[in-house]
Amino acid sequence: MATGGERALVGPATRQILTDSVYDAVKALIMDDVVRPGAKLNMDALARDLAVSQTPIREALARLESERLVVKEPLRGYTSAPLLSATAFADLYDFRLHLEPWAAGRAAERIGPAGRAALAAELATCTVEPPAGAGYADYKAFASHDARFHDLVMRLAGNQTARAALADTHCHLHIFRLFYSSDTGATVHTEHADVVAAIAAADPPSATAAMRAHLEAARDRLRPYVR
Structure with a gap:
């Protein structure tokens, strides 16, 4: 070992x-x-x-x-711990799809210069180039960005109870434990960029829709790997 x-x-x-x-x-x-x-x-x-x-x-x-x-x-x-079961996976995405699109819309309502700068800075940390390998050490930085990005949107929404509820799922660790592929970074960067653009434009309906589209796409990418 x-x-x-x-x-x-x-x-x-x-x-x-x-x-x-x-x-x-x-x-x-x-x-x-x-x-x-x-x-x-x-x-x-x-x-x-x-x-x-x-x-x-x-x-x-x-x-x-x-x-x-x-x-x-x-x-x-x-x-x-066991991997996410099919039921746990479905429950997790049901929860996220109720919470995070709302949070993105709320963030768009509240956005200001500091929030826009924070979103742009976080998006810039997203690794687009495929990592050298497929081990956790290779994609750890990308996984950390993904968790920080979603936490940032929750923070900008301004509801600490909702933010803590998402953090308590540790969803990104368990999702990346299921599956990671070398093209994930570029795909997620595009989806995150859509969320950032809508929030930065102070457009709540578009921000809500962009986050929902991202989560649904992520769920569909991962579903085949749930045992």
């Missing part, structure tokens, strides 16, 4: 940097399906393979549990 990159985690670093590095390493094992859904995560083995003590492993697993990527079970410890 260990790799040269993981062994590099044992250099001089602050405790927080070490914890973050271990978290990223264990998360990649789950996202890349090295640790299969439902498989047990052995803290002793992880500590040995990553050449760290159990403390950062325990902290990493607690963070991953909060993101619903691992499950803690009595007398069994931590296991890798």
Whole structure:
């Protein structure tokens, strides 16, 4: 399980940097399906393979549990969470399709110069060029942009309860765990750009429609990969 990159985690670093590095390493094992859904995560083995003590492993697993990527079970410890089921996938997109188009329209009603600048800056971080590989390390930056973009729209809508509700789903992690392809970046960039243009134009109906079209397209792209 260990790799040269993981062994590099044992250099001089602050405790927080070490914890973050271990978290990223264990998360990649789950996202890349090295640790299969439902498989047990052995803290002793992880500590040995990553050449760290159990403390950062325990902290990493607690963070991953909060993101619903691992499950803690009595007398069994931590296991890798199952992939989204067909029902969970449908429920997630029903929720998002109720919440996010409304939020985009509300953001368009409230938009000002600072909001337009924030949207343009976030859109500029979207990776259009295909990554070198198909592993989590390759598409992690793009996945982070996707999560930030949707959170930004929620923030601009001005409803913190709605924003927290979307964040609590950790939907982008679970969606990218299902499937990622090399052409995803360019497709999503185009769809995000449509949402940005409509919000920046202070056009609530167009913003609502653009976000709905984006979410429906994403749902349709992913549906074949739901087991």
